[in-house]
Amino acid sequence: MSIQDIHEYLAEFEDIPGTRVFTATRARRGYHLNQFAMSLMKAENRDRWKADEAAYLSEWPITDDQRQAVLDRDYNRMLDLGGNIYFLSKIFSTDGISFAEAVSTMTDMSFPEYRDMMMNGGRSPEGNRSIREGN
Template sequence: MSAPTPHEPIPGTTIFDGRMAMKGYPLNKMCYSFNEAAARQEFLADEDAYCAKFGLTDEQKTAIKERNALALLAAGGNIYYLAKFIGMLGLNVQDIGAQQTGMTVEEFKAKLKAAGN
């Protein structure tokens, strides 16, 4: 069995691999907790304390405070767990796709539709 080959960089995309999974574990664990309404309420009542409860890094805390989805991905966030957080903000995965591509949400949706997605 051969060793895995490194991923080719994709402009504007953060590859979520084992290294990123380890880096993002506290962030993803916190985001997973947002499945529960009580957790969402606790977070919204005191974001700093809630982030500290999960041991987020300074990079992760800053990205949370700034509501910066791309920085959250770069800090090890997994889009499936981050969806719990961005959902609390009234955003969705298409909003993140638009951020990643530098498009408006409407432009991004049109691009998806044109591609048959």
């Protein structure tokens, strides 16, 4: 596979509606954001974070966009900026929010609507195949 073929293949991942595939590019972009999130696994770091979020974030070499997305709890934006949902889960766990409730904030549904959709088999693939093709 040539370099061009690889880039074309990886570009296809950007055409999945409502999905952000965690590629090597996203991993590099979000390295420090994800390391910050993982730091919340330690109780002392969670305590420092809860005491002053902005001060704690200032210790991490993340971008201004990443910093604002964290402070806004804009998980979709964090994913766009290289966040990995499993690392970001440390943030919403620290906030006392369940995984399902946090993920529901990434949709246009309330938590009960999202929960019901998932309990009934999840999002239909109909109309969710391609951004570019509008289906």
